[in-house]
Amino acid sequence: MKKVLTIAGSDCSGGAGIQADLKTFSAHGVFGMSVITAVTAQNTQGVFAVQDITRDVIAKQIEAIFDDIEVDGVKIGMVSQVQTIEVIAEQLSNYAPQIIVLDPVMVSKSGYHLLNPEAEATLIKELLPMAMIVTPNIPEAEVMTNSSIQTLKQMEEAAKAIFQMGAKNVLLKGGHLEEDSIDILFDGQEFSYFSSSRIATKNTHGTGCTLSSAITANLALGHTLNKAVSLAKEYITIAIQNSLSIGKGVGPTHHFYTLYKKAGLI
Structure with missing residues (x-):
């Protein structure tokens, strides 16, 4: 079994962060491990407080993980x-793990x-520069590039700019655009496009965490980068289509929908 590590913050409501990452790893058949960088007080309605873990404990x-266990991928x-x-x-x-996926979490929903x-x-x-791939959404890319992104062309320009910052590959997620959700992957030479129809649901809590974790798991399983992104996009789409109306705000996606369906639980 492949062993995959997430280095991230904890979401006490279970929809994002470490909790979403570990659920995603399990859904992909890899063994999930975690390094917690912060404890957050958050739920489906927002983030209310953050307590950072000390440098030494991180x-x-x-x-503790790397000295004992072989790590096949890091998110x-x-x-x-x-x-x-x-x-x-x-x-x-x-x-020096070979697979590092960086999800630059800068702004909450x-x-x-x-x-x-x-x-x-x-x-x-x-x-x-250490990451095999970086996966910003549009608000994060706007922060990184100090620009406004409202069109596919502007997404492409932002991906090029982030690549110039030292990224090896850039997956810029288009979920914040008004039209269909198109994610673009830029490897420094050409673009690949991953499209899906927009799903009519408010329940998208933790989608960025889940997608980047799915990419990490698929890379650890030996898939090429393009295939790993394609499979992760398929996985998150199904998770959003079958999202859970939990809480009073933006509910979480269903990380185990396909497994539950196969098991006859739904």
Whole structure:
């Protein structure tokens, strides 16, 4: 069994962050492990507080995993402090995993800014060049490029700009556009497009975490980058189509819908 690590924040409501990552790993048949960078007080209505884990404890978590277990892939999610980003970069540089997927979590769906400008700059400088692929959504890409993105052409220009920052591959997610959801993958030379019809649901809590974790799992399973993205896009689409109306706000996706259906549970 492949072993996959998520380095991210905890979502106490279970729809995003570490919890969504581990559910996604399990749904893909890989063994999930976690390094928690922050504990958040959040639910389907928003993020209300963040308690960051200390640099030393983050370092010890990473050491405990890599010194004992072979890691086949790493997903990096919410890393809100400069010290957090720096220690992750130091440790991953030391252990040098081949597969690193960076989900630059900067702004929550409710508009909560999870990174200050200094941390954003450090993330771009330290973690972006280490990643096999970075997976920003449009608001995150706007922050990274200091530009407005409202069209597919502007998405392409932003992907090129992020590539120039040191990214090896850029998957810019188009879920925030008004038309069909088109994600674009740029490898520095050409674009690949991954399209799906827009799903009429408000329940999209944790979609970014889930997609990046699915990409990580599929890469660890040996798929090419394009295939890993395609399979992850298919997975998140099914999860959104069968999302769960849990809570009073933006509900979570259904990470186990396909498995539950095969098991006759739904």
